[in-house]
Amino acid sequence: MSSTLRSRRRRDSVSSSEVPASRKNPASRDLVVDFIRVSCMFAVVAVHLLMMEISVDQSGIGISNPLTSLSWFAQGTWFGQVMPLFFVVGGFASLTSWRSLRRRGGDAGDYLRNRVLRLVRPAVALYAFLTIALWSATAAGVPSGLLAVIAAGAGVQLWFLAAYLICQAMVPTMAKLHEAAPYRTVAALAACAVVVDVLRLGLERNPWGFDSNPIGLLNMVFVWGLLQQLGFFYADGFFDRFARWKLVVAAAGCYLVMIPLTYGGPYPVDMLTSQNPPMFPLILVGLAHTLLVKAMYPQLLRCVQLGWLQKVMFLVGSRAMTIYLWHLPLIIAVFGIALVLRVPFPQPASTEWWLSRPVFYVAAWALVLLVSAPLVRLELASTALALGADRPAMWRIATATVLAIIPPFVVMRWALDVGNATWGLVLLVVAVALVTGKVPDRTWKRPVIVERTGTAA
Structure with missing residues (x-):
C-alpha cells in the first residue's frame, strides 16, 4: 500500500471525529452539558460587563470595577465563579472526544494537533486585530496610561486559552491514568495542589521580598x-x-x-482572586457546582428539550471560543461607542447604573454575535489534513503547543500591550503552521522517454 493511500485512510478515519456529534447522532450528546457550557458563557460576559465601568469628569476618562465595592461580592463568587465548572464540562467533552478518536485509530498526536488548530486559529484573528488596534492607537497619540488600561482589559480573558491548552495537552496521559487508577489520580492532583498552595502562601510574607506567585502557577496543572x-x-x-x-x-x-479555609484560613474569600494563579478552593467550587448540576439534572433535561433554547445553545455553543476570545474587546468597543454618542454614564453601582446594565448587556451580545458570524469559520474549519498530506511529526505538534501557550500565558502574567500582542501573533501563526501538515511535492516532471530498439523478425 502506498504511503499516500495510508495517509489518506488515516486522515479520513481520524478527521471523521471532527464532525460535530450533533450532526452525526444527536442522541449521543448530553444536552445538559451543552446547556451548562452556554450558560457559563452568558455568565462570563455578564460578570465582565459588570466589572467594567466608564466615568467621565473634569479629570478625563476613568475606568473602574464597581463590583468590588459591593459587600456581598466576595461571597457571591462562591456561586458566580463559573470557570471551575467550565473546566469540568471541558473534561467531559475532552474524554468523549479522546475515546472517539481512539476508536478510529487516532493517537495523542492527532488529538493534540486537532486541539491546537481548534483553539489557536480563532486566537490568531484576535491577536491580529489587537496588534493593529494597539499600534494604530499608539500612532494616533492615545495617552499611554489610558491605552495601557484598555489593552490590559482587552486581554484579561486570554489566561483561559493558556490554561485550557495546558489541560488539553494533558488529556491523553490523564485519560490513561483515569482508566488505570481514577481515585489515586484525583488524590495525587489534590495533594499536589495543596502542597503548591502551602509553599506559595508560606513564602508570600517572606522577609526577602521573594515573589511566590510563580510557584502558584504550578496549580495551572x-x-x-x-x-x-x-x-x-x-x-x-x-x-x-x-x-x-x-x-x-x-x-x-x-x-x-x-x-x-477562607474566613479562618489563608485563602481569600473572593474566588476571582483565587483564579490566577488558581488555588485549592476553586476545586471545591467546581465540585459543588457539578454536584448541584447533577442534582437538578432531570429539570435541566426537560428544559433543554425546548426548541428555541436548543437554537440558542447551538448558536452560542458552535462559536463558544470565538465569543469568549472577543467578548471583552467588544464590551470595550460598546463603551467607546457610548462615549462617542455622549450616552450618560451613571454613578457606578447606583440604582441608575444597575438599571442601565441590561441595555449594555444586550448591546454587547448583539455586537459579539455580529462580529463572530464571519470569524466563526476559523473555529469550525476542518482540521483534516490536506489530500495526500502527512501528519506532522510529534515534535512539531509538541513545539506548536508550547508556542501557542506562551502568548496568552505572558498576557496573564504581565498584561497585554503592543509588544506582546505583536510577537504573540507571530508565535501563534508559527504554531498553526507547524501542525498544518506538509503536502508532498507534486511538481510536474517531464516523463523520460526510453527508446526501445530491436531487430525485425
Missing part, C-alpha cells in the same frame, strides 16, 4: 487538571450513582469546608 478530571468522572456516569439529596448534601459540604 494541578487545580485546572483536577477539575478536568472531574469531567472524566462525569462522562463515566460517576455522579449518577447518588440520590439527589446526597448530591445536595455533598455540595453543601463543599461550601462548609470553604468557610474555615
Whole structure:
C-alpha cells in the first residue's frame, strides 16, 4: 500500500471525529452539558460587563470595577465563579472526544494537533486585530496610561486559552491514568495542589521580598487538571450513582469546608482572586457546582428539550471560543461607542447604573454575535489534513503547543500591550503552521522517454 493511500485512510478515519456529534447522532450528546457550557458563557460576559465601568469628569476618562465595592461580592463568587465548572464540562467533552478518536485509530498526536488548530486559529484573528488596534492607537497619540488600561482589559480573558491548552495537552496521559487508577489520580492532583498552595502562601510574607506567585502557577496543572478530571468522572456516569439529596448534601459540604479555609484560613474569600494563579478552593467550587448540576439534572433535561433554547445553545455553543476570545474587546468597543454618542454614564453601582446594565448587556451580545458570524469559520474549519498530506511529526505538534501557550500565558502574567500582542501573533501563526501538515511535492516532471530498439523478425 502506498504511503499516500495510508495517509489518506488515516486522515479520513481520524478527521471523521471532527464532525460535530450533533450532526452525526444527536442522541449521543448530553444536552445538559451543552446547556451548562452556554450558560457559563452568558455568565462570563455578564460578570465582565459588570466589572467594567466608564466615568467621565473634569479629570478625563476613568475606568473602574464597581463590583468590588459591593459587600456581598466576595461571597457571591462562591456561586458566580463559573470557570471551575467550565473546566469540568471541558473534561467531559475532552474524554468523549479522546475515546472517539481512539476508536478510529487516532493517537495523542492527532488529538493534540486537532486541539491546537481548534483553539489557536480563532486566537490568531484576535491577536491580529489587537496588534493593529494597539499600534494604530499608539500612532494616533492615545495617552499611554489610558491605552495601557484598555489593552490590559482587552486581554484579561486570554489566561483561559493558556490554561485550557495546558489541560488539553494533558488529556491523553490523564485519560490513561483515569482508566488505570481514577481515585489515586484525583488524590495525587489534590495533594499536589495543596502542597503548591502551602509553599506559595508560606513564602508570600517572606522577609526577602521573594515573589511566590510563580510557584502558584504550578496549580495551572494541578487545580485546572483536577477539575478536568472531574469531567472524566462525569462522562463515566460517576455522579449518577447518588440520590439527589446526597448530591445536595455533598455540595453543601463543599461550601462548609470553604468557610474555615477562607474566613479562618489563608485563602481569600473572593474566588476571582483565587483564579490566577488558581488555588485549592476553586476545586471545591467546581465540585459543588457539578454536584448541584447533577442534582437538578432531570429539570435541566426537560428544559433543554425546548426548541428555541436548543437554537440558542447551538448558536452560542458552535462559536463558544470565538465569543469568549472577543467578548471583552467588544464590551470595550460598546463603551467607546457610548462615549462617542455622549450616552450618560451613571454613578457606578447606583440604582441608575444597575438599571442601565441590561441595555449594555444586550448591546454587547448583539455586537459579539455580529462580529463572530464571519470569524466563526476559523473555529469550525476542518482540521483534516490536506489530500495526500502527512501528519506532522510529534515534535512539531509538541513545539506548536508550547508556542501557542506562551502568548496568552505572558498576557496573564504581565498584561497585554503592543509588544506582546505583536510577537504573540507571530508565535501563534508559527504554531498553526507547524501542525498544518506538509503536502508532498507534486511538481510536474517531464516523463523520460526510453527508446526501445530491436531487430525485425
